[in-house]
Amino acid sequence: MTDKHIFEAVDKSLKDVMRIVNERNAELPFGRKVVVFGGDFLQNLPVVSKESRADVVRASLFSSYLWSSCKVLRLTKNMRLQVGRTSDNVDDIWKFSEWNLEIGDGLAGGENDEEVDLQFPDDLLIQQVADPIVSIVNVTYPDLQSQLWNPDYLQERAIFAPTHEIVEAVNDYVLSKIDEDEVIYLSSDEVSNDDRGMADPDLHSTEYLNSIKCSGLPNHQLKLKVGAMVILLRNIDQSCAVAEDSAALL
Numbered sequence: 001m002t003d004k005h006i007f008e009a010v011d012k013s014l015k016d017v018m019r020i021v022n023e024r025n026a027e028l029p030f031g032r033k034v035v036v037f038g039g040d041f042l043q044n045l046p047v048v049s050k051e052s053r054a055d056v057v058r059a060s061l062f063s064s065y066l067w068s069s070c071k072v073l074r075l076t077k078n079m080r081l082q083v084g085r086t087s088d089n090v091d092d093i094w095k096f097s098e099w100n101l102e103i104g105d106g107l108a109g110g111e112n113d114e115e116v117d118l119q120f121p122d123d124l125l126i127q128q129v130a131d132p133i134v135s136i137v138n139v140t141y142p143d144l145q146s147q148l149w150n151p152d153y154l155q156e157r158a159i160f161a162p163t164h165e166i167v168e169a170v171n172d173y174v175l176s177k178i179d180e181d182e183v184i185y186l187s188s189d190e191v192s193n194d195d196r197g198m199a200d201p202d203l204h205s206t207e208y209l210n211s212i213k214c215s216g217l218p219n220h221q222l223k224l225k226v227g228a229m230v231i232l233l234r235n236i237d238q239s240c241a242v243a244e245d246s247a248a249l250l
Contacts, residue, residue, distance in 0.1 A: 001039070001044045001045065001046055001047055002046065002061075003046050003048075003059050004046075004059055004060060004061050004063060004064035004066075005059075007037075007061060007064060007066060008064060008065070008066065010030070010035075011029060011030050011031075011066060014030045014031035014033055015027075015028075015030070015031045016031075017031060018031030018032055018033065019031065029066060029069040037061065037070070045057070045060055046059040046060050099121075103118065126139050133166075133169050133170055133173050134173060136159060136170075137159070137170060137173055137174055137177075140157050140158075140159055141157060141174065141177075144174070144177050144178070145177065145178065145179060148178065148227040149227070154229060164213055164214070164215065165213075168213070168219070171223075172223070175223055175225055175228055178225045178226075178227050178228060180225040180226040180227060180228075181225065181226075182223055182224070182225050183223070183224050183225070184221055184222070184223050184224075185221070185222040185224065186220060186221060186222075187210070187218065187219075187220050187221075187222075
């Protein structure tokens, strides 16, 4: 996901450093140092804000003058998925990975002009869909109430969602399936009015601030039940973090 100009800057820096050893190094990629790039263009393209698809491609390493000096090495075995699997499971995993790569390479469904109808295997589809969220939760987490305290049951399942709104809808429905009393915790909703803050604390109402839902900012309401799955993403209490680090050093 790194812009090609970053790699090109490293290339020029290493050339300047390594030319001290040998003048010819100034003409070789990365000053004759071996550099390994890891990644997959099908999954991780550079992030270029508010630009077109062509601008994103132009920012990738593939569009750099360095690409002509690169040798592509392809990994063909998924070692992590094969550990502890039977031969039948490995064969199924291989078939799925091949089908997945065909979609990424634009080969699935035959020749096309970037528009094609794909045939998905039946075992990847939820056949009976009245409410999408209800259906996918019930299929992914069958008999949830009796398995709440089974760590293996929870570790083997996950639901991916494209937006924060869908994540919240899935969380609310899963929480509703737990037969316990719900407790709601609220964030602090007072606007700071110190010298570094806003001159007018009434510029944004607390109702507006509490309604904001975006990446990196916790929701105003936190709904919990006994048995609900909770993941701590980061410690936002820096004073506690510093105290813990100091204790560890002592």
